Amino acid sequence: MTRIIDGNEVGNRIRNELEGRVDTLEQQGVTPGLATVLMSDDGASETYVSMKQQACDEIGIESYHHEIDPDTSSDVLMDRIDALNENPGVHGILVQMPVPDHVDEQAVLERIDPMKDVDGFHPENVGRLVAGNPRFKPCTPHGVQKLLAATDVETEGKDVIVVGRSDIVGKPMMNLLIQKAPMGNATVTVCHSRTTDLAEKTKNADVVIAAAGVPELVDGTMLSEDTVVVDVGVSRVDADNERGYEIVGDVEFESAKQKASAITPVPGGVGPLTIAMLLYNTVKAAGLQTGVDVTLP
Template identity: 65%
Template sequence: MTEVIDGNAVAAGIREGVADCVDALTGADVKPGLATVLMSADPASETYVSMKQRDCEEVGIEGIHVEVDPDAPAEELYATVDELNDDPSVHGVLVQLPLPEHVDKREVVRRIDPAKDVDAFHPENVGRLVAGDPRFKPCTPHGVQRLLEATGVDPEGKEAVVVGRSDIVGKPMANLLFGRDEGGNATTTVCHSRTDDLAEHTRRADVVVAAAGVPEFITGDMLSEGAVVVDVGVNRVERDGDSTLVGDVEFESAERKASAITPVPGGVGPMTRAMLLYNTVKAAALDADVDVPLP
């Protein structure tokens, strides 16, 4: 019988561990702080930020929220990031994407202090990940790793296929899967929009991570019997006159072939938010040079 992996349950366990870390840090006179910066009037972005702030409140992290007018010059956002970098009460800085067209996203990422870059997007943190010495692991790929661990799936020696090559998910996910650390050591293939015969690659995989942003394009006939399928995609589609969320995997057909599969919603999404909290308490512990057991 196929296991439907409960991301909400795994994330809840991590949040409990984060709360314990916050208590330990508070006992050492350290209050972890996460700053979220919003430069958008997009309702989805506003919702994401409010959820992250709520998560902080639930585990005891100090949440700081800053809004920048979407029509303001890019320099105003840069100045906001600089101020947060200099604020000792802030241990993590997250600038919510997407940004207005007149703002250079790469410049914003480069301005965040790498020691406060809890998204792990700064070039220094990307380089450290590739070199096998990560300060922080990117939240979504790390969340996928933890889901596999919770499901009892060890990628070592297995064939893994990552579908998608984005800087946020695909590339770091591949690095984690073939890296030498625990949760890695898989033989890893990265597929993308230019891959010839995608199904040829996915059918030989023991683990498939779908992160291409295309609704339900991986179907059951593209999978091997007993594969573990992690669906990172979140796509809103219209169906029978209603709006609904679907992943990059067509769930019903994939569930018939997979040994374990993540749902959408309720799979990877909660893990991304949990690992952001994890990175924030790790940043606070590193900054204060306090040794606390991370969950």
């Protein structure tokens, strides 16, 4: 029987363990602090930020939210980041993407103090990840590792296909899986929009991680028996229901679960782990910046 990997269960378990680590920091006079910065009127971005704030509040992380008019100069955003970099009560900084077109996204990422870069996207932190000495692992790929571990999926020596080559998921996912480290040591192939015959690649995989942002790109005909499938995609598509839409992943769930030994649903799979690992990175950042030894789950 195919195992449906419950991301809410795994995420809640990690959050509960992190709450104890927050208590450890509190006993040393340190309250972990996460600053979120929103420079957008996008409803989805507002929802994501709200969810992150709520998650912080639930385990005792202080959350500081900053909204910036998307029509204002990029200098306003940069100045706000500079102030947060200098604030000792803020241990993590997250600028919600996307930012407006007139703002240089890469410049924003580089402006954040790498010690407070809890997304793990600053070039210094990317370099440390590639070198095998990560400070902060990007939240979604790290969450995928946690899901695989919780499902007792061994990556060592396995053939893993990552579908998608984004800086946020695909590339860091590949780098994590090839490391000489727990939940690494895999043989990884990264596929993308110019890959010839994607199905030929996925059929030979022990694990398929779909992160291309294309609704239901992978279906059951593209999988072999007993493949483990992790669906990172989240897309809204038209549907004949009361809302007029439904949320689907990059994997066609019903056909894929007929072949997979384990599969993540959308929603309720990878999403909860992304937020859990943001909390993880914030707690880690607080420990690193204050010198308090915190053993993370």
